[in-house]
Amino acid sequence: MEQTKEEFFHDFRQELLSSAEANGSFFLSEFMEKVANELIETGFSEGFEVCHFRAQRGMRVDGYWFDDEGNLALFIADFDNRVELTSLSRTEVAVLFKRLISFLEASTNKGLAQSLEVTSPEYGLARQIADRIDSIYKVNLFLFSERSLSEKIQELPNALVAGIPVTHHIWDISRIHRQQSSKNHKEALDLDFVQMFGKGIASLPAHLTTHSYQSYLMVMPADVLAVLYDKYGARLLEQNVRTFLQARGTVNKGIRETILKEPYMFFAYNNGITATAQSIEKSVTDSGLVITKIVDLQIVNGGQTTASLFHTKKRDKADLSQIFVQMKLSVIDSQQSDVVVPKISEYANTQNKVNAADFFSNHPFHVRMEGFSRRLWAPAKSGSQRETRWFYERTRGQYADQQSKLSLAEQRRFKAEHPKPQMFTKTDLAKYENIWDDHPKWVNLGSQKNFKQYAERIGREWEKSSDSFNEFYYKRAVARAIIFRNTERIVSNQNWYNGGYRANIVAYTLAMLGEITKRKKESIDYLKIWNEQEIDAALENAISTIAEAVNGIIIKPPHGISNISEWCKREACWKQLTDSAELITNKILPKFFSQLVSTDNILERRKADLTA
Template identity: 65%
Template sequence: MEISKEEFFEEFRREILIDAEAKSTFQLAAFMDAVTSELIETGFVDGFEFCHYRAQRGMRVDGYWFNDEGTLDLFVADFDCRNELQTLTKTDLEAAIKRVANFFEASVNKNLASELEVTSPEYGLARQIVDRKDLIRKINVILVSERTISDKVQDLPDGEMTGILTSFHIWDISRLYRQRTSRGHKEALNLDFIEMFGAGISCLPAHLGLNAYQSYLIVMPAEILSDLYERFGARLLEQNVRTFLQARGSVNQGIRSTILNEPSMFFAYNNGITATAQSVETISADTGMQIKRIVDLQIVNGGQTTASLFHTRRRDKAALGQIFVQMKLSVIDSNDSEIIVPKISEYANTQNKVNAADFFSNHPFHIRIEEYSRRIWAPALPGAIRETKWFYERARGQYADAQNNLTAADQKRFKTAHPKFQMFTKTDLAKFENVWDEHPKWVNLGAQKNFAKYAQRIGKEWEKSSDDFNEFYYRRAIARGLIFRATEKLVSEQSWYNGGYRANVVAYSIAVLSEISRRRDSALDFLRIWNNQGINKVLESTLGAISKVVNDDITQPTAGVSNISEWCKKDACWSRIQTRITEIEASLPAEFWGELISADEVAVDAQSAKRTQKIDNGIDAQKQVLNIPALQWAHLSSVLSRKQLVTPKEAGVLSIATQIPKKIPTEKQSLVLLEILSKARAEGIEVA
């Protein structure tokens, strides 16, 4: 049952109140975190740093992010804890934009930083604006509003701030509502090539027959591709490709060399681009068929080609007029996109030797964690009478989708069993894990880059031993999440906390706690934290002491670094904090050491869970094998034998499967049969 915009506003308002209370933070910070998390997840922005500054001289800013491509995102909030949905007028809109423009211009032209407290986030932003002035090629002013924009506001044309091209983006409650309730759970790009570039894009249809999905072959001018990337950035890239690029981050030198030295040969040398769309609109022209419009263009292979064209044109002043890129465009209905698009990514990217971690959205790791979250009940909180579950969003919007067709009463029961504050995403999980595994710098690089690092790491570990990712791993991850969220709340409540750099303090504080445990060949009792669904007073006191030292340290960056957030992204920041571990240990409460258990004890629990996982894998494999009739196995055996695609061992196991139910394959044999099944499907042999 789809809710109305007004109902969404009420639900969103309650969500903000709950989050602010849970983290002991201001409602404004909770509001900005909720909206920007959406924008990061869908690729609209790369990251977000909270920075609230409001001055009587008509200046305001509520957050920012510098990306790697010379773009500065400046966020300004229209938020006043309103109890009912109201209209954002054009006058209010223009006033909000003027305030953030005043902040930027005062930073550049009036040395605003000299008037600000040097440990404050606004000082760091004002100084970084000055330091990066010559590198900023574009500014995005993003107004985030709890109101709904007036119908009288039709568009906001680009402008400039101190001579820098500036675009304006409004994320009001109506736009957020459309995004959350859309089938794809993200705002689809609507690209009208005639409107944007004055002409359509020549193409050839590549689909045959009435039932075939639409597909087109396109020769895309590199200038247009670069322009699209400049305007929309990572929104053009399918999520897994964004992860791929975040993990690597560098311009492909071979592509760059061809652009600079042999532009006329680019089409011959480059493998081209594979892309998908929700829909395509074509027109007839003198030169043949042209694509006029593409809705939700997503590059699923060729993200590095696209980014390299853009960067080489910008950094090397390369001319792209002679360069064309071949593009294969497939029109995929959004209902099927979650299944089909990752497959297209995987198959199209084999040329780059991309491992499974790079296509992480549908990776078996995610599916397993999702299965645990739907099955495993968390112990009831003290004083509560019911157990609950943590809800893992493997794909965007799953939490909302799970409630769509429920009655009001069933929705209430669902939320009781799966409280919203116990919903966590892939990027949340990456934060929980990476800070404990001593990668605080990664967490400070932003949600997307941190997730990319996590995806790489887990992909490799999964290949070595998928059984390590078991119920113990899941419960430990939730315990780490409980510690992470408790530390966020605890830092906000400290007398020394001035409202800035909480994310940085939290990441490094937990990393210090992990380092202290590791040096003593010990660990926290994560299963006890899982059983209690929270941390005790001793651990709270410990984290309070650690976070005070961490805050004092990171707010005094080394000489030559003007921005604390940037300092927290450097290896040197973690190295310096590590030199203070002995000092930190001396300040901890004596009771803390009793909280630790030996690493050997943890290893015993992990090995036991690993053995159980192996058994579960075998049982699950056996169930899957027994669901396939013996005649199907006989057909598969015949085809594979004829093609000489089975080993003698596999042939023997297949002969048992052909006799189901007279003979039942063992769990070990069932695992072999599933591998055979996978091999057959890779050869295009389907089994029901």
């Protein structure tokens, strides 16, 4: 039975309180990150940085993100830890957006930044807006609310601030509920071509009536694709294509040359686009069949073509009126989409340099991790008799889907065996692993770029030795998750922590922990953490010591760098930290080092698991 809006609000709030307690974070920060993750997973935003700032002059901001395409996202919260679901009025919406716009306006010159503490997140944001003002193409304002809109309004009219187009997006509890309750756990992208462009798109049917799906060949005007990409961005792209689109923010040189020099040859030279939809509406005109509406459009191949058309028009002022693109559209029933759409995307992308199979949810690596998570019981924590499992969410929404057909008693049992705090996703796994094994810089670049890097690495390693991804690998990954989540709690509870840059501090603290142990040719005893399902006092003390040192280093970037979050994304930041590794090592208590195990011991355990 589907949850009511009130039931969803209650569960959402309880999960929020539980995760805030576990992570040692403020309720507001936890709320913002929880909703932001929903938007990142579904393509509404590429990333999110916490930045809570309120001023007497009516300014407010709670988070931001700059992407590679000249877009700035600013976030504001309507959150007061309310115990009952209440209504949010249009007037209150207008007031909240006005505060966000006031911050944006005050930041467009260096006046606001000059009045702020230089190590604060709000200084970095205000200064970066001022420095980038000429290259910001669009500003998306997001309002996150724990209330439900009293009127059917999800967006407000566009505006201009300092000559920059500004759009408004409202994510109230009702919209979050709809997204999580939908079949694909995302908000469908529905297009009405007649309403948007005055006419439908020419097409030819390319299917037999006996088939369980429909296919159409469409001739898409390049201007239409550019407008759609401008309006919807990454939401147009199927998740794997969105994550793996090569060179975000850049233009394919061959495509650009054709657009500018031989636009009339574009249709002949370009391979076209492959897309899927849940349903369509069509009509017959004097010139033939046209598609007038598409429900849940997803481009599964041709993302770079689409992005390049948009960027060439934007940057080179290119005329796209004579350019048309072939699009193969497959209409897939929503009941089959979870299985069929990834296969279409996989087969359509096999010509790419990165093997598409390396990153799809049904790749054997993800299937194997899922198998371990469903089979292996995690030992009971000290003081508890109940063993639990860590739930690996191989595809979006699995955790909720597995409970949807259970009775209330069965749901309670499922949650007891698979506690929500022990659910982790592919992007979570990529974060836990890359911090230790690859490079912490990737984690600071955002979850999608980090996952891309992780998947490419795992794809190569899987080809060399798939057997190495065994039970030990899985248990080590869970142990790293335990360390990561405890580090978030530890950092939040430190007297020196001022509420900013926690994600950066956590990533570099654990990377430094790995670097320090690696230099001693030793390692954390991951199996000990797996067996105890917690970290001990010696490791907790080492983490707090390293975190304080890391914080002291990253908040003092070199001269000329004003934004600390941006500094943390640079190679030079990691080098500055590793140059201080010996000084940090000397501050750690000896008991921590006495509990480490040799690297050889770890390798032997992993090999033993290979032959078990």
